Amino acid sequence: MLPSGNQPSAPIGAGSIDDWPSKDLIGSDRSGLPPAGETGDVDAVLAILQQVPDPEVPVVSVVELGIVRDIDWQDGQLVVSVTPTYSGCPATEAIEQHIVEALVASGYSNPLIQRRLSPAWTTDWLTEAGREKLRAYGIAPPVGSASKRSLTGQSDPVVPCPLCGSEATERVSEFGSTACKALYRCRDCLEPFDYFKCL
Numbered sequence: 001m002l003p004s005g006n007q008p009s010a011p012i013g014a015g016s017i018d019d020w021p022s023k024d025l026i027g028s029d030r031s032g033l034p035p036a037g038e039t040g041d042v043d044a045v046l047a048i049l050q051q052v053p054d055p056e057v058p059v060v061s062v063v064e065l066g067i068v069r070d071i072d073w074q075d076g077q078l079v080v081s082v083t084p085t086y087s088g089c090p091a092t093e094a095i096e097q098h099i100v101e102a103l104v105a106s107g108y109s110n111p112l113i114q115r116r117l118s119p120a121w122t123t124d125w126l127t128e129a130g131r132e133k134l135r136a137y138g139i140a141p142p143v144g145s146a147s148k149r150s151l152t153g154q155s156d157p158v159v160p161c162p163l164c165g166s167e168a169t170e171r172v173s174e175f176g177s178t179a180c181k182a183l184y185r186c187r188d189c190l191e192p193f194d195y196f197k198c199l
Ligand SMILES: [Zn+2]
Pocket: 161, 162, 163, 164, 165, 166, 186, 187, 188, 189, 190, 191
């Protein structure tokens, strides 16, 4: 022990004041209020989720896919809101499981995934980085805006070939390697490719 010097000596048992009220008690008193002092962690969580790939298109993270809608804390529990790419997409549960596993591995015990169905996901939510990665991976990113398309009733868009850039492409099948994609073929380089359908 160092000599206390000029500092007043602490009364016996003062240290225990720091332990009360317990953090759990404070947490329960905060219910309904925004979490205090934890907003800085959103970036940390986002950085973890940036590493979680979409199972169907592993080059794109769930963040780039645009399905992570919110990161929040409710009574100290991390809550991540996820919107499935479309209802019934078989990958949704796998994606949610991967997000939980990544968060737990990074020290977030017991994160909660909240499935948010409304508003529905659209390909408009794909980030620019996500579109770029799709193209580099050989998948044509969605062309145009989903909301504009549904207004104008526009039919098949011109989908440039992700491999050579040619616009001389044709749709081979409405369904590609997964239901979210259509199969196209380039008439110039003759390569088939997936088109991430505009939803
Ligand atoms: Zn081509």
